[in-house]
Amino acid sequence: MAPKFQGVDFYEVDGLLSEDERAVRDTVRAWVDDNLIPIIGTQYSAGRFPKQLIPAMAELGLFGANLPETYGCAGLNNVAYGLIMQELERGDSGVRSFASVQGALVMFPIHEFGSEDQKRRWLPQMASGQVIGCFGLTEPDYGSNPAGLITTAKPAPGGEGWVLNGTKMWITNGSTAQIAIVWAKTGALDDPGSIRGFLVPTDAKGFTAKDQTGKLSLRASDTSELVLEDVRVSKDALLPKSEGLKSPLSCLTAARYGIAWGAVGAAMACYDEALQYAKARVMFGKPIAGFQLQQARLVEMLSEITKAQLLCLQLGRLKDQGQATPQQVSLAKRNNVSMATDVAREARRLLGANGILAEYQAMRHLANLESVYTYEGTHDVHTLILGQEITGLNAFA
Amino acid sequence: MKIAVCIKRVPDSETRVKIAADGKTLDEAGVKFIVNPYDEFALEEALRRKEQAGSGEVVVVSLGPAAAQETIRAALAIGADSGVLLQADRVPADGLEVARALAAELKDGGFDLILFGKVAIDDSNHQVGPMVAELLGLPCVTAITHLELGAGQGTAEREVEGGIEVVEFPFPAVLTTDKGLNEPRLPSLKGIMAAKKKPLAVKPITLPAGSIEVLAMLPPPDRKAGKIVGEGGAAVPELVRLLREEAKVL
Numbered sequence: 001m002a003p004k005f006q007g008v009d010f011y012e013v014d015g016l017l018s019e020d021e022r023a024v025r026d027t028v029r030a031w032v033d034d035n036l037i038p039i040i041g042t043q044y045s046a047g048r049f050p051k052q053l054i055p056a057m058a059e060l061g062l063f064g065a066n067l068p069e070t071y072g073c074a075g076l077n078n079v080a081y082g083l084i085m086q087e088l089e090r091g092d093s094g095v096r097s098f099a100s101v102q103g104a105l106v107m108f109p110i111h112e113f114g115s116e117d118q119k120r121r122w123l124p125q126m127a128s129g130q131v132i133g134c135f136g137l138t139e140p141d142y143g144s145n146p147a148g149l150i151t152t153a154k155p156a157p158g159g160e161g162w163v164l165n166g167t168k169m170w171i172t173n174g175s176t177a178q179i180a181i182v183w184a185k186t187g188a189l190d191d192p193g194s195i196r197g198f199l200v201p202t203d204a205k206g207f208t209a210k211d212q213t214g215k216l217s218l219r220a221s222d223t224s225e226l227v228l229e230d231v232r233v234s235k236d237a238l239l240p241k242s243e244g245l246k247s248p249l250s251c252l253t254a255a256r257y258g259i260a261w262g263a264v265g266a267a268m269a270c271y272d273e274a275l276q277y278a279k280a281r282v283m284f285g286k287p288i289a290g291f292q293l294q295q296a297r298l299v300e301m302l303s304e305i306t307k308a309q310l311l312c313l314q315l316g317r318l319k320d321q322g323q324a325t326p327q328q329v330s331l332a333k334r335n336n337v338s339m340a341t342d343v344a345r346e347a348r349r350l351l352g353a354n355g356i357l358a359e360y361q362a363m364r365h366l367a368n369l370e371s372v373y374t375y376e377g378t379h380d381v382h383t384l385i386l387g388q389e390i391t392g393l394n395a396f397a
Numbered sequence: 398m399k400i401a402v403c404i405k406r407v408p409d410s411e412t413r414v415k416i417a418a419d420g421k422t423l424d425e426a427g428v429k430f431i432v433n434p435y436d437e438f439a440l441e442e443a444l445r446r447k448e449q450a451g452s453g454e455v456v457v458v459s460l461g462p463a464a465a466q467e468t469i470r471a472a473l474a475i476g477a478d479s480g481v482l483l484q485a486d487r488v489p490a491d492g493l494e495v496a497r498a499l500a501a502e503l504k505d506g507g508f509d510l511i512l513f514g515k516v517a518i519d520d521s522n523h524q525v526g527p528m529v530a531e532l533l534g535l536p537c538v539t540a541i542t543h544l545e546l547g548a549g550q551g552t553a554e555r556e557v558e559g560g561i562e563v564v565e566f567p568f569p570a571v572l573t574t575d576k577g578l579n580e581p582r583l584p585s586l587k588g589i590m591a592a593k594k595k596p597l598a599v600k601p602i603t604l605p606a607g608s609i610e611v612l613a614m615l616p617p618p619d620r621k622a623g624k625i626v627g628e629g630g631a632a633v634p635e636l637v638r639l640l641r642e643e644a645k646v647l
Binding site for chain 2: 003004006019020023024027030031059060061062065069074075076080084
């Protein structure tokens with residue numbers, strides 16, 4: 001059996017965390033060791049999200065953990081929230097994605113843009129895992145360019161409420177969810193300012209969710225296509241404070257923040273596995289850790305992980321002070337996910353033939369991270385966000 | 398029912414400990430400390446009893462350095478109601494001194510049960526729980542793996558060589574807990590936040606050194622390399638001979 005995961009902390013970053021932050025991290029780490037690590041290889045190979053873990057995740061308080069206690073959430077700061085994402089993704093990016101969607105993409109916008117009634121109705125049920133949510137922004141033809149989305153919401157004829165029409169793609173938790181936040185245009189299709197968010201019950205007439213099949217990545221996560229065909233919702237389905245494209249984009253910023261931390265967790269898992277393997281695997285009469293080529297790999301991994309840890313921590317501190325900018329979040333997501341993908345690939349290579357097995361973690365993380373690299377703003381989109389930030393020139397179109 | 402749970406801050410069993418330069422103590426730099434794992438069974442049992450009864454109080458008591466506040470808060474996060482730290486900069490090697498200080502603290506607490514882990518994994522002495530019972534004149538059942546509570550009395554099971562011993566005892570009593578009694582829970586994140594608001598009394602104390610002195614700490618000797626007697630079926634007779642004559646296990 002592999003030795004127990006001890007974390008990766010070359011720069012005593014632990015000393016920069018508070019006692020609560022460490023306690024949260026250690027709790028989630030222990031939970032992942034006991035409940036997720038033993039089953040993830042099988043779940044991943046079978047292409048199944050480990051649904052059975054939802055009640056325990058809720059009981060720990062992992063969903064929307066940085067939202068207030070008033071709504072049944074844990075009321076943690078953003079660093080503790082980030083550490084939760086790190087530890088979940090140390091297990092698997094798909095399971096972290098589940099928690100990100102529930103917390104940052106559904107609970108966060110309800111908290112941010114919802115009425116008091118909506119918050120009281122949905123947040124406690126979502127924190128306790130009784131209600132699962134999904135987030136519908138991306139469409140088949142509008143991924144990196146969400147301003148162009150063509151899902152519409154029109155006032156219902158002859159009464160109150162709205163009628164929604166459109167198709168959403170790449171929707172994590174789509175087929176599991178009881179509630180979907182659907183972003184739709186209430187005005188002209190060329191007016192992204194008319195984008196509003198709607199809380200759509202997934203059992204509404206005309207709503208269908210179909211799992212997308214054939215994924216070679218994030219296999220332990222449900223990804224679905226949502227089709228809305230004349231879906232009629234009541235007037236209180238509208239998130240009253242949502243206004244224009246900036247509303248869903250702020251959700252993405254919240255989720256990307258967690259992803260920046262999560263990627264560090266995946267990288268730590270791969271580095272740890274590679275290091276243990278290198279010390280134990282004997283070739284040419286000595287452990288392969290004793291060869292310069294493998295040492296270079298390991299040192300490169302450790303250096304990049306250490307930098308990413310410090311980046312996340314400072315970003316979290318800024319966020320807790322209300323100072324973090326979306327561009328800073330972009331830099332962390334871009335850097336850390338790319339870094340983690342490289343670490344996973346090098347770990348996979350260090351493990352030789354064993355590295356392709358589900359019994360080890362590196363290849364699963366590598367395959368997952370290729371999705372994480374692409375979702376929530378592709379690596380390239382974040383490059384352009386940052387390019388625009390530092391030059392003042394828009395290179396998107 | 399009012400239950401005291403005595404817990405100890407110990408090095409994580411997964412960390413590699415180093416002996417300090419004085420050759421008598423552990424070098425604590427970089428060592429992670431945890432709640433003694435056997436004490437977790439005691440805490441879990443206390444919490445379950447309180448939950449089943451629908452009322453009651455669980456008080457965590459620890460003797461140790463200032464840093465043991467973190468250990469107590471970990472127990473508060475899991476669900477204990479309040480904590481007491483008997484803060485001693487030096488914890489003597491003599492368990493009797495520790496037991497005396499704990500007994501003095503527990504004496505007038507009005508506890509129905511006082512629970513300990515059966516052993517602390519750092520010094521492995523198995524002694525403080527029974528010593529406290531003796532000092533308080535209370536019945537003591539050690540290393541319990543099952544517990545039933547009735548009105549004013551309880552029944553505990555202990556695993557003994559080749560069987561199970563069933564012991565009846567009246568309240569108040571001191572029990573020490575063993576693996577198998579229950580499955581300890583993790584704290585919830587809300588519990589971690591709530592722990593900060595729970596009462597934790599810190600009482601500085603100075604303990605005498607007692608009658609035991611640690612003269613030296615030594616790492617276990619390196620294990621000798623194994624012996625390969627051969628390969629395949631041809632090696633079996635030689636292996637059997639060595640197991641019989643050298644290792645004397647057959």
